[in-house]
């Protein structure tokens with residue numbers, strides 16, 4: 142439910158965004174829960190079923206890639222068939238209106254692309270690419286399907302060096318892809334507004350990104366259904382669902398722009 146306070150905040154956010162020249166969005170797993178992809182932490186989170194110490198870090202992966210692949214194969218169909226929700230579509234439309242200048246996402250689900258967003262930095266990788274950790278050869282999803290059809294081994298093996306392949310999603314203990322990391326760090330530092338949507342802001346180094354915006358005098362707006370460690374420092378916080386709030390911001394902006 143939306144109370145009067147949230148309605149006033151939505152109006153304020155819309156005015157800020159209309160006045161901005163370099164607004165950037167930073168999204169996390171929360172923006173995709175309405176698309177049927179569970180977030181990691183808390184009740185109903187993926188970590189409830191698949192313990193991060195077993196499935197979510199690179200050391201565990203290297204010790205037992207087969208276990209990781211079996212889990213990945215179970216959750217992959219859900220990820221590949223998921224559809225964007227009104228939160229993703231609202232951000233895509235705000236980009237088309239030249240209001241949001243880019244999205245930095247921790248999500249691997251590609252839903253921003255599916256919603257039509259163009260400038261998206263996937264700082265934790267995505268589910269459409271695979272890599273050989275040994276020789277660094279990369280593979281597309283199509284190539285992996287071919288390899289798996291030819292040879293039923295799980296995990297599928299690298300054509301060059303026969304090492305097990307890994308989806309190019311970032312696990313705990315791995316460094317982030319450097320282009321995406323440095324580019325996004327630059328973007329948040331230059332942003333006059335950083336709009337955080339659906340992130341617990343608890344996974345480093347991305348959790349510290351809003352601090353770069355604040356340090357340079359930019360505004361911080363947080364929309365998440367639970368508090369984050371930066372709520373006190375933010376200019377506006379709405380504790381609510383992104384699939385409700387983002388479309389309302391879009392609607393308000395359209396009203397103001399075309400009045």
Ligand SMILES: NC(=O)c1ccc[n+]([C@@H]2O[C@H](COP(=O)([O-])OP(=O)(O)OC[C@H]3O[C@@H](n4cnc5c(N)ncnc54)[C@H](O)[C@@H]3O)[C@@H](O)[C@H]2O)c1
Pocket residue numbers: 168169170171172173174175178179180181182183187247248249250251265338339340341342343344364365366367381382383384
């Ligand atoms: N969809 C995905 O691609 C996906 C899913 C799960 C985890 N991850 C990975 O999880 C890591 C954790 O970081 P994170 O901060 O993105 O996720 P997180 O799970 O730490 O936090 C998600 C936050 O969103 C909130 N939330 C859930 N549904 C919401 C909704 N409808 N509206 C508003 N808020 C909502 C949760 O309460 C939580 O605070 C990232 O590394 C990311 O790569 C990605």
Ligand SMILES: [Zn+2]
Pocket residue numbers: 273274275276277278299300301302303304
């Ligand atoms: Zn290899």
